Amino acid sequence: MKTVKILGSGCANCKKLEAVAREAATSAGVEAEFVKVTDMKAIMAYDLLSTPGLVIDEKLVSSGRIPTQAEIRQWMGG
């Protein structure tokens, strides 16, 4: 069971990132819980310069861009 956090204030890229990450989890057969983090202070707790940020099991794996499904599957270890 992975915990996937999407960091972002709700801009277009954050929604896109969530959709891509959900698809990646489904296609890799990884069970994951998705959490959306929209509070600025909580986001800034991770070291990132621009949203959207992707956090898998409390580790920031990407920020400021939308990774491909293949990348996300790799980070999920699936």
Add this chain to the structure above:
Amino acid sequence: MDTFLHLMNGGAGNLATYLAAHVLLCLLPAFFIAGGMAALIPKASITRWLGRTAHYRVSYPAAAAAGSLLAVCSCTIVPLFAGIYKKGAGLGPAITFLFFAPAGNVLALAYTGSILGAEFAFARFLLCLLFGIGIGMLMAMLFWRDDATHDQQTDALFAEQASIGRGATGVLLSLVAVLIAGTLKVSLLTATVGAVTLPLPWAEAWQATLFQWVPFNVARGEEGVSVQGSLLILLLLLIGLSAWKGLENIVEGANRWTWIALGLTAATLLIAAMRLTPRVDGLEFAVTGRALAVGLALWAVLHHARRLDADAWRAWLWESWRFVKQIFALLVVGVFVVGVIRQLIQPEWIQNLAGRNTLLANAVAVGFGVFMYFPTLVEVPVARMFLDLGMHRGPLLAYLMADPELSLQSILMVAAVIGRPKTFTYVGLVAVFSTVAGLLYGAWVDGVNPVWIAIGLAAFLGSLAALLAWTLGRRAAPAHA
């Protein structure tokens, strides 16, 4: 009912004019540049100059550069503002960044330039840069004590180093060349090189119909739509449709629609750079110097883009498309509404209130800018409407400086990061600086001797310094007692 139809017609006419005349050669390349900046310039290449140990001579220009190169939308502005303040160089550069980003980014500059004139865009850019740094430094001086004690987190975030790749530099520079070739008004570019007449006998009748739909009235600043404009609107719709199919999932790879959308975009830019004139025997296509220059610059973009790796160009196209989706829809609605409202406002109101460059006119313009909220870039067509209705250019600049910097939304956002006392000080400073900027620019437009303008600026800065010294003195006094 008649009034309603009249208003709707005003809105639709305004929209058609904008799409046909103003959008293409400036906004299309600008969207691609903005996307390229977001995707191809590594943030660390600029933010490494913003670390806690950075000297102010480095950190303020770096903050301004970050404002114009990195921050095109709120997705970047908010975290970067918080980051610069909390983990980087401190309050001053963070404020400079916040003030400069909405006016100094490429979309705002290109759009202001094409609608209000290059001189106006330059004045907006220069005054925002100067006053952004000024306000940042003032804030840092006023709140130096808070700044010294604020949380001492590591600045590992800004220690990272990176540089921009050669392919990316080439793409960005060629795109800027497309933008300049498309918008610069010099005789070399407007001269006709050759002309072809296609046998399209309906062209003249179609032009007459267009002028009937969208009335053409120079006195009211209504421009009408040309045959060329109607062709460009059609092409824009086609680009929109193909981009929806071709760019929505670009991160996973390109498809047939991607190439159709890009090809259509290039074709649209070329047609917009030509001059189409309806004649008795058909439609004349005049190839201008501009069309050749745009073609050459587009070829350069292609040449450099081929050197980007797959991830980079996909990210570039995605970011460009995202800006189009995010900003263009708002702009279309905004321009329509401006067209409706213009029918309701009497030019005399504006002329009485802000027709001359007075202190009151500038203050009213700033007040309007603070209390009205327009989405990204919509402030520009609003400003154009005021200009057409007879507003003086000085108050107009004051309005354009205050509006994007201060809105309820941005005030709340800033307050969440730096607290209320600092936010209110910032709002006050922006209001004062914008008013002064409007007065100075207005005086320059009116042809006042530059010496007097310099004296005015010096007097303003002097009184500001005196006020600051007085405030700091009062604050320091209780500490001694």
